[in-house]
Amino acid sequence: MALxxxxxxxxxxxxxxxxxxxxxxxxxxxxxxEKLEDLGIELRGKTIVGDExxxxxxxxxxxxxxxxxxxxxxxLGPTEDxxxxxxVAAALDVEMSEDPEIVAxxxxxxxxxxxxxxxxxxxxxQVPSGAEPLANPxxxxxxxxxxxxxxxxxxxxxxxxxxRAMFASAVFPRLQHRSGGHPLRRRxxxxxxxxxxxxxxxxxxxxxxxxxxxxxxxxxxxxSPGQIELHLTAAGDEGGAADSVLELAVRxxxxxxxxxxxxxxxxxxxxxxxxLLRDRGLRIGxxxxxxxxxxxxxxxxxxxxxxxxxxxxxAYDNRVKIDQLGVRQTLLDEHGAVSEPVAxxxxxxxxxxxxxxxxxxxxxxxxxxxxxxxKPVGTVVIAVAIAGDTSCRTFQFIGDRQxxxxxxxxxxxxMVRRRLI
Amino acid sequence: MALxxxxxxxxxxxxxxxxxxxxxxxxxxxxxxEKLEDLGIELRGKTIVGDExxxxxxxxxxxxxxxxxxxxxxxLGPTEDxxxxxxVAAALDVEMSEDPEIVAxxxxxxxxxxxxxxxxxxxxxQVPSGAEPLANPxxxxxxxxxxxxxxxxxxxxxxxxxxRAMFASAVFPRLQHRSGGHPLRRRxxxxxxxxxxxxxxxxxxxxxxxxxxxxxxxxxxxxSPGQIELHLTAAGDEGGAADSVLELAVRxxxxxxxxxxxxxxxxxxxxxxxxLLRDRGLRIGxxxxxxxxxxxxxxxxxxxxxxxxxxxxxAYDNRVKIDQLGVRQTLLDEHGAVSEPVAxxxxxxxxxxxxxxxxxxxxxxxxxxxxxxxKPVGTVVIAVAIAGDTSCRTFQFIGDRQxxxxxxxxxxxxMVRRRLI
Numbered sequence: 099m100a101l102x103x104x105x106x107x108x109x110x111x112x113x114x115x116x117x118x119x120x121x122x123x124x125x126x127x128x129x130x131x132e133k134l135e136d137l138g139i140e141l142r143g144k145t146i147v148g149d150e151x152x153x154x155x156x157x158x159x160x161x162x163x164x165x166x167x168x169x170x171x172x173x174l175g176p177t178e179d180x181x182x183x184x185x186v187a188a189a190l191d192v193e194m195s196e197d198p199e200i201v202a203x204x205x206x207x208x209x210x211x212x213x214x215x216x217x218x219x220x221x222x223x224q225v226p227s228g229a230e231p232l233a234n235p236x237x238x239x240x241x242x243x244x245x246x247x248x249x250x251x252x253x254x255x256x257x258x259x260x261x262r263a264m265f266a267s268a269v270f271p272r273l274q275h276r277s278g279g280h281p282l283r284r285r286x287x288x289x290x291x292x293x294x295x296x297x298x299x300x301x302x303x304x305x306x307x308x309x310x311x312x313x314x315x316x317x318x319x320x321x322s323p324g325q326i327e328l329h330l331t332a333a334g335d336e337g338g339a340a341d342s343v344l345e346l347a348v349r350x351x352x353x354x355x356x357x358x359x360x361x362x363x364x365x366x367x368x369x370x371x372x373x374l375l376r377d378r379g380l381r382i383g384x385x386x387x388x389x390x391x392x393x394x395x396x397x398x399x400x401x402x403x404x405x406x407x408x409x410x411x412x413a414y415d416n417r418v419k420i421d422q423l424g425v426r427q428t429l430l431d432e433h434g435a436v437s438e439p440v441a442x443x444x445x446x447x448x449x450x451x452x453x454x455x456x457x458x459x460x461x462x463x464x465x466x467x468x469x470x471x472x473k474p475v476g477t478v479v480i481a482v483a484i485a486g487d488t489s490c491r492t493f494q495f496i497g498d499r500q501x502x503x504x505x506x507x508x509x510x511x512x513m514v515r516r517r518l519i
Numbered sequence: 520m521a522l523x524x525x526x527x528x529x530x531x532x533x534x535x536x537x538x539x540x541x542x543x544x545x546x547x548x549x550x551x552x553e554k555l556e557d558l559g560i561e562l563r564g565k566t567i568v569g570d571e572x573x574x575x576x577x578x579x580x581x582x583x584x585x586x587x588x589x590x591x592x593x594x595l596g597p598t599e600d601x602x603x604x605x606x607v608a609a610a611l612d613v614e615m616s617e618d619p620e621i622v623a624x625x626x627x628x629x630x631x632x633x634x635x636x637x638x639x640x641x642x643x644x645q646v647p648s649g650a651e652p653l654a655n656p657x658x659x660x661x662x663x664x665x666x667x668x669x670x671x672x673x674x675x676x677x678x679x680x681x682x683r684a685m686f687a688s689a690v691f692p693r694l695q696h697r698s699g700g701h702p703l704r705r706r707x708x709x710x711x712x713x714x715x716x717x718x719x720x721x722x723x724x725x726x727x728x729x730x731x732x733x734x735x736x737x738x739x740x741x742x743s744p745g746q747i748e749l750h751l752t753a754a755g756d757e758g759g760a761a762d763s764v765l766e767l768a769v770r771x772x773x774x775x776x777x778x779x780x781x782x783x784x785x786x787x788x789x790x791x792x793x794x795l796l797r798d799r800g801l802r803i804g805x806x807x808x809x810x811x812x813x814x815x816x817x818x819x820x821x822x823x824x825x826x827x828x829x830x831x832x833x834a835y836d837n838r839v840k841i842d843q844l845g846v847r848q849t850l851l852d853e854h855g856a857v858s859e860p861v862a863x864x865x866x867x868x869x870x871x872x873x874x875x876x877x878x879x880x881x882x883x884x885x886x887x888x889x890x891x892x893x894k895p896v897g898t899v900v901i902a903v904a905i906a907g908d909t910s911c912r913t914f915q916f917i918g919d920r921q922x923x924x925x926x927x928x929x930x931x932x933x934m935v936r937r938r939l940i
Contacts, residue, residue: 118562120553121741121750123544132541141539143574145566153564153585160581320542329542381836390819391812394833398811401887401920409839411832412805412815418830418873422843452839466822499822 103248104278107165108139111157113173113182114256115148126171126254126261133265135282137273138333139167149173154185158251162189166249167273172256174239176218182253183242187226190246194224200231200240207238229253232268236260241268250276280333283340285348287328289358290367290512294321300354301328308347313340315347323501324508325367360515367511368396374518375406375456380484382514383454384410385423385444387435388462388478393507408454413444423447436461436473438490441481445490449483456517457483458510462493464502478506482513489517524669525699528561528586532578534594534603535677536569547592547675547682554686559700559754560588570594575606579672583610587670588694593677595660597639603674604663608647611667615645621652621661628659650674653689657681664693671697701754704761706769708749710779711788711933715742721775722749729768734761736768744922745929746788781936788932789817795939796827796877801905803935804875805831806844806865808856809883809899814928829875834865844868857882857894859902859911866902866909877938878904879931883914885923899927903934910938 110131112124127144134141142165147153154173161168173182187194200223208215225231225242232241232254239255241264252269254261289297298319305317305328318329330347334340352359360370375382384393394410397403411422416435419425425443433439444459462478469475476497481490491513495505531552533545548565555562563586568574575594582589594603608615621644629636646652646663653662653675660676662685673690675682710718719740726738726749739750751768755761773780781791796803805814815831818824832843837856840846846864854860865880883899890896897918902911912934916926 116739118552118565119739120549120556121739123546123549125544128541128544131539135541143566143568144539145564147564318537318540318542329540384833386812389816390824390828391807391815391831391833394812394835395810395816398813398833398835399921399924403811404835404889407811407835409833409835409843410812411843412812412819412830414815414819414825414828414830415802415873421874422830422832422872451843452836453842468825500820503820 102276103166105139105166105250105273105276106278107142108134108167108169109142109161109165110144111154111161111168111170112144112146112256113149113154113170114146115179117146117172118148124171126256126258129258129262130169130171130265133270134169135331137270137277138281139273139277149179149181151181151185151188154182155188158186158189162246162249168249168251169254170251171254171261174222174241174253174255176216176221176238180221183225186242186244186251186253190226190244190251192227195227196220196223197225197229197231198223200225203231203233203240204238232264234260234264235267236263243269243272280335280340282331283334283336283344285330285344285362286364287330287348287351287355287359288361288365288367289326289328289355290324290360290508291358292326294319294326297326297328297355297358301351304350304354305330305347308343308350311343313343315343323497324505360512366400367508367515368400371511371515371518372397372400372403372406374515378518380455380518381406381408382456382458383408383448383452384458384460384510385419385448386410386412386458386460387414387419387444388464389460389503389506389510390414392503393458393460393510396507396511408452410458411448411451419444419447423451434473436463436477436479438479438481438492441479442483442488442490445481445483445488455484456514457481458514459483460506460510462502462506464499464506466499476502478502478509480506480510480513482510482517484517489513523697524587526560526587526671526694526697527699528563529555529588529590530563530582530586531565532575532582532589532591533565533567533677534570534575534591535567536600538567538593539569545592547677547679550679550683551590551592551686554691555590556703556752558691558694558698559702560694560698561700570600570602572602572606572609575603576609579607579610583667583670589670589672590675591672592675592682595643595662595674595676597637597642597659601642604646607663607665607672607674611647611665611672613648616648617641617644618646618650618652619644621646624652624654624661625659653685655681655685656688657684662689664690701756701761703752704755704757704765706751706765706783707785708751708769708772708776708780709782709786709788710747710749710776711745711781711929712779713747715740715747718747718749718776718779722772725771725775726751726768729764729771732764734764736764744918745926781933787821788929788936789821792932792936792939793818793821793824793827795936799939801876801939802827802829803877803879804829804869804873805879805881805931806840806869807831807833807879807881808835808840808865809885810881810924810927810931811835813924814879814881814931817928817932829873831879832869832872840865844872855894857884857898857900859900859913862900862902863904863909863911866904866911870904876905877935878902879935880904881927881931883923883927885920885927887920897923899923899930901927901931901934903931903938905938910934 332340449457465475870878886896
């Protein structure tokens, strides 16, 4: 077989009027973007249009003048609204014809459920002539693979579960043979504790140098409350030179950012903390006030966390701090609930009451109310007690209630991590 | 002034190469979609392209053949990457010229911070001739309003905080004068407890009738774990016939779904529960096992929740159930930790220990491990104790660990709500 020209560039079209409402957005394209990057195919654009034959047809015609590969999701169902097949046939100036293989597979699917195939599903077998059906293990809508000269058009169903399975089983292998570029290799460095500007100030000279290397690395910084991530990518094959260069870059960046890097292998902060606790045979408890259970909620999100989480007490009311955690009334009176002595007493109290090895105490003002000039909204005091030794820090977080709480949980987990390493 | 033709249809373009990565997506367009609906302007499509002048120019040229209004976000910064202004000028075949008003406003912004304006920012004053600048209260990038015949092009900055403020202050008022259609009026009915198919079975005949009424209502069903929402919209002006018809539809649907409707005014389930507790002067506590603090975390997400949340105990370890909640060892031995007697003892124990009026007890198997043939993953037992009267239910939730936990919290809050109404 002669070598076919490579598919180097792509656009994605998501079809569905519901995707033009304020309630839903196209999430399939993020998954497809990652897979196309893995294949080394450059994504040039993403578009959403409604269930309108003429608009889809016009978009396909235009995209065929721009890129090698077109991926369309949605509009493959059996109803009148599902017009992707017709629109593609019109854009390619080909007839529609019934594909007996598709009829048989849809009939078989209904037969397995002891149901006759509804007449309406026969529409799904009407496809542009020359289209090759792609099996749908999770639904009735078959996908279609269409070649036109050196270009390719892939039609995938809209439901993410169906789309992903079909892409993995039928589309990815075909594209592996046809993609011309190198796949993208990825590494992620996760940090917490510094703002984005400070992380970038330290990291920029390093990733800047790697960006100009023979195998260039490109770096994206992603910021969320309490967490800054560096996403590094380089083009190359698995286990090849790109992986080695990425490893070098990760090491160089981690050395400069060492104080704040908690993960270079994709793990979340709570997973890292959990592994450290398990390795050391320690169990943790938390006494939470302003975070109201979110620190415990995040730790117990990790499967198997019952091996290292004992439990905790949410002491929203001061009475609970006194009765359940043994915080002395005099401490509350003298220093206020949001203070280092109270946070320390909470951390130590939870260790004692729950008989656990590591204790977290969090108390603060999440807002929007409750701030004072001395202790404004965003003031959070966090203590970590381990084996009779308690450390404590006062933070001043910025943002709304949710952001303050998220950052407080992140800071508490990070304080535990630093105590354990 | 002569009446200008209305702007009835629109497309949105988001510019930014980072939006074509797997890590980020365009979120501005959901906000813009809602605002355009509010104005009665029909959205025909959304597109994302990278920072490439030629691609933006070609897209603008094509969109001018399709719709009345084009909204572009991103690419208005001061760097070489920011090419939206040039691309739009090219698409309209107009020259670029420096706008002295923009220079002055950027200089003033830097002056307020006692900084000279960097030379690079002068690029932001280079705009397509005839463009009208739109003030940016939250950043340096001015927006632009451009008219071409009866069509309009709006350029907005990419950062959501800047885009939203500018749209509200400068774009919305202009569009109000130019939009031809009726704005969309909205209502939301939030339910919990039934699966989507059952909600739809009951609701479809009712919203179907309203869809065929003289002022038609369109209905969208949004499903998330433990919550099904009906979003109703109708075209019309505020306080007019559309509002009356929507009110009728909300009443008809609420009557049929009454058992499961918790909100028709936008409030979340935790807000509804909080209001019920406050109105009755009651305070709540929770004893959580498999949900690990998430129920307390959700309740304390509500600002002012310290007025109705006392606190709680996360009893991940059975020892904590015994020592802190007073669950008897014999109950655990006889029935297992995931059982109605234990859930009841947890709910009653939290009321007693924390001296609160309403107690929640949640115990279950969130998975992925820990399931048995009798108590598979997804089994969750929830008890609610109020004034010595405890109700209890065993649920079988479907989905992964996170979905099971989310549904369990939702079910617990709903059980409290039903006990209080």
